[in-house]
Amino acid sequence: MSTEPEEAAPRELPPTATSAAEMQEPPIRRMPFAWFWPLLVGAAAAFVLRIAFSGLPGQRFSAMLGSFIYLAPAVCGAVTVYMAERIERRGWGYYIWAPWVATALFVVGTLLVYIEGMICAIVIVPMFAFMGSLGGLAMGLVCRVTNWPRPALYSFAVLPLLLGAIEPQLPNPELISKTSRTVFIAAPAERVWHELNDVRDIRPTEVGDAWAYRIGVPMPVAAVTEQTPEGRVRKVQWQKNVHFDEIVTDWQPLQRVEWRYRFSPDSFPAGALDDHVLIGGHYFDLRDSAYTLTPREGGTELRIDVSWRVSTRFNWYADRVAHFLLGDFSEHILRFYKVRSEATAAAA
Template sequence: MPSRFPKLFTYVVVIPLVFALFMYAWFNKASDGFFVVMGLAFLVGIPLGVGVLTIYLSPREKVKSLTYRVMMPWVPLLFFFLITLLFAWEGWACWLMAAPLFMVASSIGGLSAAHYKLKDKNKQERRYVSLIVLLPLVISPIEQMIAKIPGQYKAYTYIDIHASKENIWKNVTRVGEIAATQDKGWLTRTLGFPRPIRAELNYEGVGAFRKAIFDKGLVFDEKVTAYSHQRSMSFTIHADPYNIPSTTMDEHVVIGGQYFDVLNGTYELEPLSDGTCRLHLYSHFRLNTTFNFYASWWASWIMKDIQNNILQVIRQRAESGLPENRI
């Protein structure tokens, strides 16, 4: 059995891994616009092919196990993730968000390949494997010609604060230095996104300019479009991707890039009957992919995590009675 392991590993893991790396290089380096990593042909087609190859090359006795059919395709995918991260070809955040899609697609590929393998129809099996492996190269140009579908989405959050309107509002308009210990954004921290540092406003009123400053060089330039003192403030949001250092965010999820952008935000302060106030914060963001149905879940979670983080800082400072420029 030990002597068979290297050969088995080569067939079952290395060949699907080489397939994934080759496809990644092809899709990532193609300059004609028909093959892109940020497309369903890659995000579903490649792991599907990995799953099919893994099970097709596996011994028949192992394929009889349902657990093996579902989970074994994850092994070459794991090596694929590690290699692209090791050489900094992709960022941690990008793969973490793509991983669920990759795992499901590879398992579906494994299950479908097992269906043919266990029927013992070698000719039909080989034809099926060839079709699935080549499918991304056929589907991607069609997908790109159909074009991306821009979509606008809303991320809504709120928090109840036991403080006066005056105390809350001064912490809304200007947010002083936020210490790292105050950062409660667990999702954005896990994904390696920049954390909020402070927000500056030159005056209170329509036309005012506001800067929301994050670490790693990320700055949002904001312009106030509607203002009602101690009631509401709306503002446009602009992030220039060319001014964001390349090490700050993965190119596929960079804010203001071709796939993801934040458009505007609004604070609304609502007095409640028990003497507390409810602070609402919502934003609108744009997605421009062929898989908005999936990307919108992640984008919404990220935006809500950022907003909840800010709201908790505002509540802590307003309730403690500290001025907005204190930590």
């Protein structure tokens, strides 16, 4: 029997901290500003659609078609969420607010390259934000419950192009609306009537706080009623060399004056208004306006009635915008006539 010590069996050493760390997966390296890239790609996708939708009003691929107004921001939101989900899982809140930022970037981009004007951009941003969120939520749902987000995204992106080619063949809806406002003026009807039919040298400070003028609509400069061979015509001048006629259709001295609008090809010089909101154009028109004077104790009650037409696939939205802007305009123009009439009456 050997008395030499037997060799000890090798034993595994406990893992050291270093070896445990080596067993871990290496950290994922992300691109700089990874949070921003999904927003930028979503905005770029909508921008490409805007380039495609450069058709003339009423024709194929016009930017005022419902297929663009509804689906371009939805595609923007869907692309944003898809790109973000490829990086990591996002929450439902992200599906809502990220498309807002992406559509805002898209609108800013169209302004920077002069594809859109300021009036259209400001008016359409709320609509785009809403549709962008719907697109983001839809894509977020697809990413969570299916294994085919990419085919869904491709289908989403092609849909506006398909509809943009066939939509102009369908009848265009038309909606007629009107608004009324009233103000009391501490001046006789004769003074108010004179101001209505012979107003000159309108200063921006007198009307400039109306929302229509804040977003870029040219401000009025003068409006004078003249006797012409065709009857009474109110000649109107705005800033940026805008001019048009108001053909008087009802003339009751000291009581009521009503007119319809007449626009000529040179009424709105290039750049004076956005093409999509051109007054008298394919999508929007002013029909008629009227002022009614009613004698009251100590002065005159002046009422304005304005009628307009909108012809879009999103009249439910466009008409509400028109109601807000024209209602606000009516209040400010009545205030203008009130200040002018009371000032001249006091001076007399």
